[in-house]
Amino acid sequence: MSKKLLIREIFEKGRKDSGKDSKSGIALYLSLYFYDEWKFEISERTFVRYYDAFLIDDEDKNIDTQVLDKMSQYLEFKDFKDFCKTETFTKINQDSSRTSVSVRIDDEDDPERKHPNITVNITTNPILKLQEFFAKQSGFGVIGLLIFGGFFTNNYFKKEENPAVKFAEVKNDELKTETPAKEIITWKENEITPRDQDVKEEPPKEEKLQCMFWDGKEYIPAHCSDTENGLIALDRKLVDNFKKITTPDTITSIKNVWYSKHQNVVEFFTADGVNPENGKELHELSQHMLDKYIKRE
Template sequence: MSKKKLLIQEVFEKGKRESGKETKSAVAVYLWSYFDDHFSPSISDKTFIRYHDAFIRDDREINIDSDTLNKMSQYLGYKDFPDFSGTFIKKDEATDKTTVKISVDRDEETLSEKLSNIIINITNEQHFKMPDFLKQNGLGIMEIAFLACLVTGNVVFSNNKKVADGFSSPLGFVSNMESGADKKYMYWNGERYIATDSSFIRPGLEIKAMNVHQWRNFRKVMRKDTLTDVNALGRTWYSKYNNEVEFFTDDGTDPDNGRELRKSTSLIIYKYAGKQKDSIGAEE
């Protein structure tokens, strides 16, 4: 499968999960709306359908400009299309390449500090198997790291350089999995706070100082119809503006309009989310 076809397939799969839609057209409309809010210029629903028909339905390649490929890759959580192409591994496909991240305690001695955040790419014609003597003797993490280095000669350090042949490669997927709590800033993407090191991303985005609690816990509930008294009462907060109600997973203010959030009640859940049979009381 080509990387472009894989990208289109994954974009539509994520769109299905997020929107709850099943048809190609409905998912394409959702993707258009999402990209219109998060990228400039956007990608229209007709363009998404054209890509789907070509790559998925007809199994043929058509030209896609690099900017569009980068945007779709970023939607999936990657830096750009080369990052996606070099690091994405299809979960249900057999692969002969395994990416392993090894982290070393920062309080270790100098050598350990230099070897922190090692990434080992193990490539072989057969699937990599841990030798029996490793299982029996239980070598430590540093010994395993050095052994893998010696066997493969394919090690990427945190400065993005690979020892042995000087090839430079982005950390990509593994970097995206690392904690963002050590970053200085964050911004609201319409659903959650995204950690960043930059004080400026693009016009229209408000960058604020990192608040680790908000970054980890504050989310907008994107599927309000799934809320019930059982899963939402006492666990969610809401913002009401122009008769529109949005629900959140933590207390604070609505990042979109600055309004103070209020604790969700049975009546609010009944009227604006999942309906409960025994909801009583008056609207706050």
């Protein structure tokens, strides 16, 4: 259940952050965000597979621990273990407002603490009387008992003198809410779907190689999102035909050979253009240059 909830939450947050509504659009945004923010690679296709497995097929797939931790960090949790400490219950009211109850149980060992810390965050719009809230939200019966039990059990859960975060306060039978430091939002699966239900979503396509870089000998195609220095737009003609001749003594003819001369250094290439390393324009190899720098006559 925790992994399924995690996938729901990152897609909902991704929908809000990206402004995208389609599954593949959100998956692409998440993939780019994870790489740009942490240099952590999770492909768009992998996000889509997680979505389909957990939220459509209701399967439980294995996910690497590092991936779970990084997804949890996207939701502003320390790691997946920290995420699992919080349970959220959400209900859509008749007036389209949303009421959410989040319960966090901190059961870490502490020799001076007799009981675990339980933090309850209740968010509703508009503000309701406490009695009306539990009377109308029949789905929160168990949570209601938990909250009232925490408030009225004699000294069972002691209030900390200086709480780091104040989530909810009850005063004069009214429920007032403050912005929580961490928030989990539960959403319905049909929220992330194309608006036009008659249009079938195309499967995600592999990102095409649209850039290239010079590796000292030839141009290598690359993804434009890679962090290689000197990325330029892909030119298939240069990739296929432009090479540096690293063994000039093998040149026996001036045909199909170009050269550049810079600071008394002569370099040879298999096609016309510019020297990628110094930007100097290339010239066709002449018989004079062949004799002087290769045959050395």
